[in-house]
Amino acid sequence: MEILMILTGGIIITVAVYLLMTRSILRVVFGIIMLSHGVHLLILTLAGLEEGAPPLLTENADAYTDPLPQALILTAIVISFGVTAFLLVLAYQTNKAHDSDDLEELRGNADE
Amino acid sequence: MSNLLLLPVLVPFLAGAVLILLRNHPLIQRVSSAVIMTVMLLISIQLLYTITTGGILTVELGNWSPPFGIVLVGDMFASMMVLLTSIVGLACLFFSFQTMARIREKFFFYPFYFFLLTGVNGSFLTGDLFNLFVFFEVMLISSFILIVFGGTPYQLRESYKYVVINVFASGLFLVAIAFIYGATGTLNMAHIAVQVAEMEQQGVINVAAILLLIVFGMKGALFPLYFWLPKSYYGPPAAIAALFGGLLTKVGIYAIIRTFTLIFVHDTAFTHNIILALAGLTMFFGVLGAVSQFDFKRILSYHIISQVGYMVMGLGLFTPLALAGAIYYIAHHIIVKSALFLFAGATQKITGTTDLKKMSGLLKTHPALAWLFFISAISLAGIPPLSGFFSKFALILSGVEEGRYIIVAVSLLVGLLTLFSMMKIFIYVFWGGPSLKRSDYAHIKLLPLLAPIIPLVALTITLGLFAEPIFVFSEGVAAEILDPSIYIDAVLEE
Numbered sequence: 308m309e310i311l312m313i314l315t316g317g318i319i320i321t322v323a324v325y326l327l328m329t330r331s332i333l334r335v336v337f338g339i340i341m342l343s344h345g346v347h348l349l350i351l352t353l354a355g356l357e358e359g360a361p362p363l364l365t366e367n368a369d370a371y372t373d374p375l376p377q378a379l380i381l382t383a384i385v386i387s388f389g390v391t392a393f394l395l396v397l398a399y400q401t402n403k404a405h406d407s408d409d410l411e412e413l414r415g416n417a418d419e
Numbered sequence: 420m421s422n423l424l425l426l427p428v429l430v431p432f433l434a435g436a437v438l439i440l441l442r443n444h445p446l447i448q449r450v451s452s453a454v455i456m457t458v459m460l461l462i463s464i465q466l467l468y469t470i471t472t473g474g475i476l477t478v479e480l481g482n483w484s485p486p487f488g489i490v491l492v493g494d495m496f497a498s499m500m501v502l503l504t505s506i507v508g509l510a511c512l513f514f515s516f517q518t519m520a521r522i523r524e525k526f527f528f529y530p531f532y533f534f535l536l537t538g539v540n541g542s543f544l545t546g547d548l549f550n551l552f553v554f555f556e557v558m559l560i561s562s563f564i565l566i567v568f569g570g571t572p573y574q575l576r577e578s579y580k581y582v583v584i585n586v587f588a589s590g591l592f593l594v595a596i597a598f599i600y601g602a603t604g605t606l607n608m609a610h611i612a613v614q615v616a617e618m619e620q621q622g623v624i625n626v627a628a629i630l631l632l633i634v635f636g637m638k639g640a641l642f643p644l645y646f647w648l649p650k651s652y653y654g655p656p657a658a659i660a661a662l663f664g665g666l667l668t669k670v671g672i673y674a675i676i677r678t679f680t681l682i683f684v685h686d687t688a689f690t691h692n693i694i695l696a697l698a699g700l701t702m703f704f705g706v707l708g709a710v711s712q713f714d715f716k717r718i719l720s721y722h723i724i725s726q727v728g729y730m731v732m733g734l735g736l737f738t739p740l741a742l743a744g745a746i747y748y749i750a751h752h753i754i755v756k757s758a759l760f761l762f763a764g765a766t767q768k769i770t771g772t773t774d775l776k777k778m779s780g781l782l783k784t785h786p787a788l789a790w791l792f793f794i795s796a797i798s799l800a801g802i803p804p805l806s807g808f809f810s811k812f813a814l815i816l817s818g819v820e821e822g823r824y825i826i827v828a829v830s831l832l833v834g835l836l837t838l839f840s841m842m843k844i845f846i847y848v849f850w851g852g853p854s855l856k857r858s859d860y861a862h863i864k865l866l867p868l869l870a871p872i873i874p875l876v877a878l879t880i881t882l883g884l885f886a887e888p889i890f891v892f893s894e895g896v897a898a899e900i901l902d903p904s905i906y907i908d909a910v911l912e913e
Binding site for chain 2 (some may be wrong): 325327332335339343346347349353354355360375376379382383387388389390393394397398400401404405413415
């Protein structure tokens with residue numbers, strides 16, 4: 308199961324890197340979104356996909372799952388949500404100000 | 420256990436939250452932010468004094484004992500950085516009162532200024548790797564908003580790249596955290612250090628170390644990841660550029676020094692030699708960029724890169740003397756670099772441009788500005804008796820003692836080129852016939868513009884003249900961070 312999850316994460320990050328390298332301003336934002344998904348999957352997998360009871364005092368089990376990765380991912384999701392919202396607005400404003408969504412045209416001159 | 424340690428994080432956070440509500444009252448915002456910033460300066464002086472005399476302070480958040488809960492740890496290095504943050508924050512705040520367009524004050528400038536300081540102080544004080552990520556994000560989101568402040572087309576375009584690069588680096592940071600958590604099962608930095616020292620299989624730790632080096636190198640503008648810096652620091656208003664130039668990259672450098680003295684000391688022949696090579700390349704290419712530019716702000720931005728190299732060089736050499744030099748250099752750099760960016764802002768206010776070729780002769784019309792700039796510029800280049808000289812001297816002396824002659828040669832050459840490009844600014848801006856007519860600048864009062872900068876210039880002179888006690892202090896800091904057991908004992912054994 309871990310191998311499968313890591314491969315899935317790797318594929319998602321590959322897609323993200325591909326999107327990040329495209330010239331369209333919006334696709335780069337999608338790349339960032341994909342990247343954060345892939346990374347969250349990696350956190351979950353690298354911490355170990357243990358099977359066990361929920362970590363509650365009332366559960367009398369031999370093994371408990373580790374709740375920390377979920378907590379980390381939750382925090383990271385909230386952060387990436389905020390950043391993505393900001394990035395979308397920034398991409399829209401940049402597109403409006405320059406009348407172009409092609410990053411090649413948004414390079415800027417060397418002498419300005 | 421002392422709640423004093425919480426104040427540098429809590430005070431700016433609450434201040435920012437309250438200031439959001441006072442959006443339509445610029446005067447109240449200005450007065451209250453000045454008061455709060457002064458209070459923060461006093462708090463950080465008290466914090467540094469307490470920690471220097473009484474040892475490392477820790478606070479367990481939510482009373483969860485480490486390694487399970489999040490801890491804030493204040494050692495001498497962290498509290499020194501908090502003090503420098505407050506000094507620069509105060510100077511830039513007062514400068515922004517003079518230069519920030521009135522309309523912009525309404526768009527939450529002061530709240531995000533304080534949120535940025537929350538993130539910076541939190542990154543310095545936290546003792547937990549994931550918490551470091553969270554404070555980095557607090558700092559970055561505020562910096563995204565401040566860097567696009569004003570929303571000119573140039574700023575929008577360059578900020579977009581700045582945001583994308585930083586978010587990408589944050590993604591890598593999370594990967595590194597996942598690696599470390601998978602390998603050690605903990606996120607508390609002191610506890611990670613203990614686990615890493617006991618671990619037999621160190622390959623995975625090396626992977627995590629290099630990942631973290633890439634992440635912090637991206638934020639701290641190390642070679643070859645500095646490409647985003649010069650263009651994005653050119654856009655925002657001078658007060659913001661000064662704060663960013665002085666502080667933000669140094670947070671990345673602080674994180675590199677913290678992790679590579681505390682956690683990743685298991686294989687210094689591998690990691691610290693990479694760091695040393697990066698240091699040499701960073702300072703060399705940074706200064707080449709500065710030499711080739713003809714714009715006040717751009718030259719200063721490229722100098723940030725070359726000087727980041729000196730700080731990392733101290734870490735790469737990894738001797739007590741070199742680290743003391745690097746710490747001295749960070750203090751010197753934060754103060755002088757912010758001052759120089761504020762000078763760029765002041766000349767821009769007077770002449771209306773930052774292009775060196777379009778201005779000349781300010782020495783005749785504004786002698787005070789010219790000579791204060793001259794002092795900071797030669798301090799940056801490392802002319803005795805100013806602060807830049809002593810820190811570079813310690814670094815180079817340590818390099819010679821260790822027999823690392825290549826890095827010594829590179830750093831001496833870079834020092835020379837720094838002097839050259841600073842003199843280029845001085846010659847173009849201040850020498851020659853005045854380019855301005857009296858009517859052009861008569862309405863701009865110089866004293867309010869210079870008032871926030873003068874304390875910074877005075878500080879660089881003081882740092883140079885009282886090099887002895889300050890160097891003893893830096894050696895104390897270096898001794899503390901070179902012995903991870905002090906930090907580990909303070910966090911884990913209470």
